[in-house]
Amino acid sequence: MSTEFLDALKDLVKEKGITVEVLLEAIEAALLSAYKRNFGSLQNAKVYIDRETGECKVFAQRTVVEHVEDPRLEIAVEEAKTIDPRYEIEDMVETEVTPKNFGRIAAQTAKQVVVQRIREAERNIIYEEFANRDGDIINGIVQRIEQKNVFIELGKTEAILTPTEQMPGESYNQGTRIKAYIVEVRKTTKGPQIFVSRTHPGLLKRLFELEVPELQEGVVELKSVAREAGHRSKIAVYSRDENVDPVGACVGPKGMRVQTIVNELNGEKIDIIKWDNDPSKFIASSLSPAKVVAVEVWEDEKIARVIVPDYQLSLAIGKEGQNARLAAKLTGWKIDIKSESQMAELYPEYEDLFAEEFME
Known part of the structure; x- marks a missing residue:
């Protein structure tokens, strides 16, 4: 590895939200495993990457003892003092043991670690983006259908609409744009799994919030929702301003606001009730x-x-x-x-x- 490699790492991690130090420590750990696998699994060793030059070195670590029983793990105090007179019993002596062809192994291992860590970082970024969006609404495109599960593309990731969360009688075609309600975000080794619903009462609430400015501004409050998805729903609304009709605000001019939501829910009937x-x-x-x-x-x-x-x-x-x-x-x-x-x-x-x- 070289200074060019370190410079490339620094440029890369800026985009992915990983620190160079975390990445280098991960590479060192992977190189140590590679060294033990190929050269000496029974000895204590340490791999160090120079933060300035990118040079990679391997050091054998041996404990200073009175009498040596295992020369791979221990060094006599007399021998240690020839290296540095300050060594005492139980000190750790490090001796460089970098193999000649270790540079090639280091380059391959570093590449694998970097790719893996970048993938993990991207998954974490996506997870963090959606982790706090439980109860939010997403707008995506139907990507595919597998075993009745509908997968919705959301850019860098996808959401899963399971059969139990699908509206009765609703069909889902590839390429169709669809809105759904986030019910759960799980963190897995393969990345975040985002589960969404078309039947949840929260979807109706969020759709009204998107269509009715008075709800967004807080002038009108949506007090409660009752829903039998695909058939009929009721919402109760209240106005904090006596000059604003909460029902009229949700219905919209010529019924346009509520009709937009009815269309999104494929004709589901919606009763708008004034809360009291x-x-x-x-x-x-x-x-x-x-x-x-x-x-x-x-x-x-x-x-x-x-x-x-x-x-x-x-x-x-x-x-x-x-x-x-x-x-x-x-x-x-x-x-x-x-x-x-x-x-x-x-x-x-x-x-x-x-x-x-x-x-x-």
């Missing part, structure tokens, strides 16, 4: 598009009874209970939905009271 600190009002809104007559709440148990007109019962419950299920997820309350007729049957003695109270 009053549980009764929030629960009533969460069952949209159904109209609610009244809401009774038991705050300690977080249970609510909702009364709807007879003709609104099926709409409030939704197909296979979907609307009621999403409303419960959105609010965090257990919701029992009854029609006015059902209430009258359950409480006949209060039929007039219910009629008077709930029909106002």
Whole structure:
């Protein structure tokens, strides 16, 4: 190795974020293994690379002892003192034992170590880039599909969309641009593995944040999300500014903002609900598009009874209970939905009271 090699290393590591010293120490360790493998595996040795010239030398290390039992590991105190009178028992004596053809081995080994360490550095850089992006959104291109796993190209790395995180009925074609939500970043020997989702409620939240400036600015807050991916979702939004309509901000002019998200999610229906600190009002809104007559709440148990007109019962419950299920997820309350007729049957003695109270 030479000064040109050291200069090349310095230029290289600037780009990769590795220090020259760390790289040289790794080369020295690899050269020591190569030396022991080829020349003397039973002796203590040390490899040193001159930081100025790049010259590589091997030194045998022997302990100063009174009586030598193994000359490969020990040196008599009398002999050590002929080298340097200051040597004492248990000191370490280093003697250069660099083989004649060690330069060729050194060059090959150094090249291998540098390539390996650069790969590791690149992997670490990519990992660090994505390690703190859990819960973020990525925009990539479908690269390939293997065993139902979709691999999404992200420049220097790729993300994995597993079958369980894919939206029902959604097809993925090579070369198609796609957005997904980062659920986990793992560090492996082959580099970072980035797992993404198209079904996670967080994807819906991030998509709205991308499309709605009021959310980015903090004027409008997205309070909660309930999602059944590929079918229907509900979001609850709140405005810190009484002059800003949170629902209108998310819908956008002529519905353009929400329509962009619906298109990205292949037609998934999205209900945008105004969040309210009053549980009764929030629960009533969460069952949209159904109209609610009244809401009774038991705050300690977080249970609510909702009364709807007879003709609104099926709409409030939704197909296979979907609307009621999403409303419960959105609010965090257990919701029992009854029609006015059902209430009258359950409480006949209060039929007039219910009629008077709930029909106002």
